[in-house]
Amino acid sequence: MATTVTDTPTLLEKYPAGSILPQEGMDQETWVVSRDVLADLARDLRDSNETQFDLLLDVCGVDYPDREERFEAVYHLYSIPRNQRLRLKVPVTEEDPILPSLIPVWKAADWFEREAYDMFGLRFEGHPNLRRILTHEAFQGHPLRKDYDPTRRWILTEDKIYRPKLDVPEGLSDDMFERMTINIGPSHPAMHGTFRVVAELDGETIIASEVEIGYLHRCFEKMCETHNWQQVVPYTDRLNYCSSFINNVAYCRTVEKMLGVEVPPKAVWARTILSEFSRVMDHCVANGSTLVDAGALTNFWYLFQPREEIYGLLEACSGARLTVSYGRIGGLAQDLPPDFMERSYRLLEIIPPFIEDVEKLIDKNHIFHKRAVGAAAISAEDAVNWGWTGPCLRACGVPFDVRKAAPYDLYDTVDWEVPIFHGGDVFDRYRVRFAEIRQSLSIIRQLLDRGMPDGPHIVDDPHVALPPKEAAYNQMESMIYHFKLIMDGIQVPPGEQYDMVEGANGELGFYCVSDGSSKPYRIKVRPPCFPIFSAFPLLINGNSVSDLIVTLGGLNVIAGELER
Amino acid sequence: MSAEPLRKPSEEQHPKVYHSTEIEPYKPGLAERLYLPLFAGLMVTIRHFFRNVFKGPEYSINYPEERRQYSHRYRGHHILTTRPDGSVRCVACFLCSTACPAECINIEAGEHPDENIEKYPLVYEIDMLRCVFCGYCVDACPEEAIIMSNNYDMAYFTREQSIAGKSDLMKPFTFDEDRLGYRPRFPEEDVQRAKMRREAFSLVEAARRARGEAPTGELPQQPAG
Numbered sequence A: 001m002a003t004t005v006t007d008t009p010t011l012l013e014k015y016p017a018g019s020i021l022p023q024e025g026m027d028q029e030t031w032v033v034s035r036d037v038l039a040d041l042a043r044d045l046r047d048s049n050e051t052q053f054d055l056l057l058d059v060c061g062v063d064y065p066d067r068e069e070r071f072e073a074v075y076h077l078y079s080i081p082r083n084q085r086l087r088l089k090v091p092v093t094e095e096d097p098i099l100p101s102l103i104p105v106w107k108a109a110d111w112f113e114r115e116a117y118d119m120f121g122l123r124f125e126g127h128p129n130l131r132r133i134l135t136h137e138a139f140q141g142h143p144l145r146k147d148y149d150p151t152r153r154w155i156l157t158e159d160k161i162y163r164p165k166l167d168v169p170e171g172l173s174d175d176m177f178e179r180m181t182i183n184i185g186p187s188h189p190a191m192h193g194t195f196r197v198v199a200e201l202d203g204e205t206i207i208a209s210e211v212e213i214g215y216l217h218r219c220f221e222k223m224c225e226t227h228n229w230q231q232v233v234p235y236t237d238r239l240n241y242c243s244s245f246i247n248n249v250a251y252c253r254t255v256e257k258m259l260g261v262e263v264p265p266k267a268v269w270a271r272t273i274l275s276e277f278s279r280v281m282d283h284c285v286a287n288g289s290t291l292v293d294a295g296a297l298t299n300f301w302y303l304f305q306p307r308e309e310i311y312g313l314l315e316a317c318s319g320a321r322l323t324v325s326y327g328r329i330g331g332l333a334q335d336l337p338p339d340f341m342e343r344s345y346r347l348l349e350i351i352p353p354f355i356e357d358v359e360k361l362i363d364k365n366h367i368f369h370k371r372a373v374g375a376a377a378i379s380a381e382d383a384v385n386w387g388w389t390g391p392c393l394r395a396c397g398v399p400f401d402v403r404k405a406a407p408y409d410l411y412d413t414v415d416w417e418v419p420i421f422h423g424g425d426v427f428d429r430y431r432v433r434f435a436e437i438r439q440s441l442s443i444i445r446q447l448l449d450r451g452m453p454d455g456p457h458i459v460d461d462p463h464v465a466l467p468p469k470e471a472a473y474n475q476m477e478s479m480i481y482h483f484k485l486i487m488d489g490i491q492v493p494p495g496e497q498y499d500m501v502e503g504a505n506g507e508l509g510f511y512c513v514s515d516g517s518s519k520p521y522r523i524k525v526r527p528p529c530f531p532i533f534s535a536f537p538l539l540i541n542g543n544s545v546s547d548l549i550v551t552l553g554g555l556n557v558i559a560g561e562l563e564r
Numbered sequence B: 001m002s003a004e005p006l007r008k009p010s011e012e013q014h015p016k017v018y019h020s021t022e023i024e025p026y027k028p029g030l031a032e033r034l035y036l037p038l039f040a041g042l043m044v045t046i047r048h049f050f051r052n053v054f055k056g057p058e059y060s061i062n063y064p065e066e067r068r069q070y071s072h073r074y075r076g077h078h079i080l081t082t083r084p085d086g087s088v089r090c091v092a093c094f095l096c097s098t099a100c101p102a103e104c105i106n107i108e109a110g111e112h113p114d115e116n117i118e119k120y121p122l123v124y125e126i127d128m129l130r131c132v133f134c135g136y137c138v139d140a141c142p143e144e145a146i147i148m149s150n151n152y153d154m155a156y157f158t159r160e161q162s163i164a165g166k167s168d169l170m171k172p173f174t175f176d177e178d179r180l181g182y183r184p185r186f187p188e189e190d191v192q193r194a195k196m197r198r199e200a201f202s203l204v205e206a207a208r209r210a211r212g213e214a215p216t217g218e219l220p221q222q223p224a225g
Helices: A035-047 A109-120 A220-225 A229-237 A241-259 A265-293 A297-318 A340-362 A366-372 A380-385 A390-394 A426-450 A469-474 A476-488 A529-534 A536-540 A545-555 A559-563 B037-055 B095-099 B136-140 B190-210
Strands: A020-023 A030-033 A055-063 A071-079 A084-092 A098-100 A123-125 A179-184 A196-202 A205-212 A418-420 A495-503 A506-514 A522-526 B020-022 B078-080 B105-111 B119-127 B146-148
Touching: A030 A035, A035 A084, A035 A098, A055 A109, A055 A506, A055 A522, A071 A506, A084 A098, A109 A123, A109 A529, A196 A536, A196 A545, A205 A536, A205 A545, A220 A229, A220 A522, A229 A241, A229 B136, A241 A265, A241 A495, A241 A506, A265 A297, A265 A340, A265 A426, A265 A545, A297 A340, A340 A426, A340 B037, A366 A426, A366 B037, A380 A390, A390 A418, A390 A426, A390 A506, A418 A426, A426 A545, A469 A476, A476 B095, A529 A536, A529 A545, A529 A559, A536 A545, B095 B105, B095 B136, B136 B146
Parallel strands: A030 A084, A098 A123, A418 B020
Antiparallel strands: A020 A030, A055 A071, A071 A084, A179 A196, A196 A205, A495 A506, A506 A522, B078 B146, B105 B119
């Protein structure tokens, strides 16, 4: 890891004293920035050779009603070339919650700023389309403000539904065709979820489009604030439900860091293996749905069979197939089943033949090539600027993978590579996923060959994990801890923590704020497919409607995670 | 539209990232242009076809005639366990409803006639439509009074039906060992507990017979049609 950004003062000299204050004692480098200098600072941070923060990971608001400056806009930045992270906090008052929009610097800010506006009422000056994104147009108030009652209900009617005014480029008009505006989605079988794309068509070509999301919004983040830390785990299952275990791991790791808890080796080992299996499963779904959208239905069945088998393993571990809830703060919910090794080795035998079958069908299939090569291509520069991470970014040729850049669990102890493709199109997004499946299987095999570590599956700390049931039934002390932990919950020390894992479709981050009570003060998920999907109009404009369909599956946009 | 040109990572600052496989961009050869590899693909589907015809479909399950075998950790419909005399084990301590992330458990406590037992639930309801089957109630229970079965057949005609009360949760068939799901597991005590459950079950049956009611010991029949 390179030195901290603060060690390179030349960048900061031009700003007036007091406008940038480094905050001490944080989990990562944090600056409190005055909003007057934010726009200039952001551009400098991106362009200066000392910083090169080319990736805007997340923008979110936090509400502190007791402070003089009530709201805080929090920006998480990452520099791919320098492998550095930086957090900017910009306090604003309730009366004047105006910040400069960072869209000119990072396109990724577009949807994140709209979300902060929707949830907190922060206004971003210069944002071209600052309106609600996750909630309905007729929704009143800002749900993540602390004074918003979580049980509040609104009657939302269709007459206020949003009708976008599309920004049709000039000079495209062709007398041959009639222009029309169509809605694709929200409930369209090819949309893989509830997304709505409003597209202006010229013949069959999309000339302008706008994406409308929020149909699956359930305000996960507000619900987290009304439950205790451990109760959030089942909620995280519902983010990216194709690989729910990775979400468990990401959340639990963040809270464990806040608590300073060390997870037992057996749980770390199992988390790594099951995360990789979840990733295989997720990539199978993504590739399967790309291919089924391209008309290659057979592959969908071939790819869903490995997924079915992996579900069997997850069910044997946790008791549920889809929403596993297997992670717990401090370890795993239960010990691994006795036949875990045999089942995992068997999976390693079962999965590759199916992948090979699909590759035989597709890799040299000129029909699919003609459909996918060059379709919805994005350059590496654009992808980074739009905040892409994960397989979609690696298909553009950017070798960024959290498992390599900031290794967690056991990823730095195994031998594996980050597959990179350069096309940035549908075909390379398809190929990068299969290459990653092979890497994941190799990681799993290496870990299995090491053997299962002995020891407990969850940390032996009665303030974090429930005591074993035998002890809770038979010993007074354990019984008291058992009651205390369930009635009061885990007490997380005050502070902030951003931690990330490589989710199946990119960097999955959790930004948690604790005020020392048993309930989270604020949990912000950095959903990987949110910035990816925000670039969707860029991908499809100028292409045909069928390209829209074939693009969507390969982006692996999961509604549960996108809209939370 | 294009953004700033991307700077390449420098080796010394970011050493790990560069261990990556770089793969040549795809260029179709003559064979691909003539669509010849499609025949290799056709062989794959033909192989799968004949395997399915002669060996039978490997992965399809003809639900509901056939059912998938789930593990003994499956988190299905809840069960309220009983004491050997057939009364409910639950002591209405409210730990399960406190731990429930979906807030789907409703308990009303009453005083137990036996003075050794403080409380028991007058009402114990689980809203099965709200429940997310996370198993937190089982983890929370200090009495092993609530466990889960591997029954996932939960379909209702009305919302009222979906609220499972005490009688639904204590149905005798749920004491069948094969139908138990997620529960605290004690390998050494499992046999003993299974015996206790069977005894409790036979006591309930005996009491029913004594009252002249029909025994309900059999597993529920599959709904016809």
